[in-house]
Amino acid sequence: MIRRLLPADASRLAQIEELQPYSAHWGEKGFADEVHNPYSFVWCWEEKGRINGFIALRLAAGFCEILNLAVAPSACRRGIGFKLLYFALTDVRALGGERVTLEVNAKNAPAVGLYTKAGFKPCGLRKGFYNGTEDALIMGMNL
Numbered sequence: 290m291i292r293r294l295l296p297a298d299a300s301r302l303a304q305i306e307e308l309q310p311y312s313a314h315w316g317e318k319g320f321a322d323e324v325h326n327p328y329s330f331v332w333c334w335e336e337k338g339r340i341n342g343f344i345a346l347r348l349a350a351g352f353c354e355i356l357n358l359a360v361a362p363s364a365c366r367r368g369i370g371f372k373l374l375y376f377a378l379t380d381v382r383a384l385g386g387e388r389v390t391l392e393v394n395a396k397n398a399p400a401v402g403l404y405t406k407a408g409f410k411p412c413g414l415r416k417g418f419y420n421g422t423e424d425a426l427i428m429g430m431n432l
């Protein structure tokens with residue numbers, strides 16, 4: 290089941306981030322703050338009463354940015370990341386979103402594969418963006 294973030298979910302989402310080095314690492318407070326941001330949309334994947342994945346986006350003036358996405362390692366490769374992404378983009382499109390972009394470590398093959406499967410195309414590269422050594426790939430898609 291996919292549902293909106295609730296304040297009580299913040300600690301579990303922070304826990305998933307801890308298990309996934311490539312996530313954005315907002316921490317518990319970061320997720321709790323998102324609940325009050327009117328431009329923020331955080332969707333959680335819940336199964337058997339436990340959250341095993343999430344996606345966080347912001348939408349303003351037709352432009353959407355994916356800011357954070359992770360699936361618990363024990364739940365990976367079961368289609369959860371793709372379902373969260375598809376659901377979130379369908380919602381953003383219905384709300385008037387026209388273009389969506391994101392930034393991903395160019396070495397992060399699972400995430401680059403996921404976004405490519407969803408229809409994103411590379412549209413920029415920030416050399417040495419992560420720690421001065423690893424490149425950030427910018428990907429985008431018109432909705």
Ligand SMILES: CC(C)(COP(=O)(O)OP(=O)(O)OC[C@H]1O[C@@H](n2cnc3c(N)ncnc32)[C@H](O)[C@@H]1OP(=O)(O)O)[C@@H](O)C(=O)NCCC(=O)NCCS
Pocket residue numbers: 309310311312313357358359360361364365366367368369370371372392393394397398399400402403404406
């Ligand atoms: C990226 C991530 C969210 C994918 O979640 P997931 O639920 O395992 O992904 P799915 O099962 O929905 O897979 C969808 C597609 O992603 C790609 N993919 C997922 N895992 C992959 C892997 N380990 N290696 C290569 N491609 C992979 C594939 O294209 C896959 O499609 P396929 O099953 O038809 O081959 C997950 O690996 C994760 O949490 N990574 C750490 C956090 C992160 O990188 N966040 C993104 C920051 S920009």
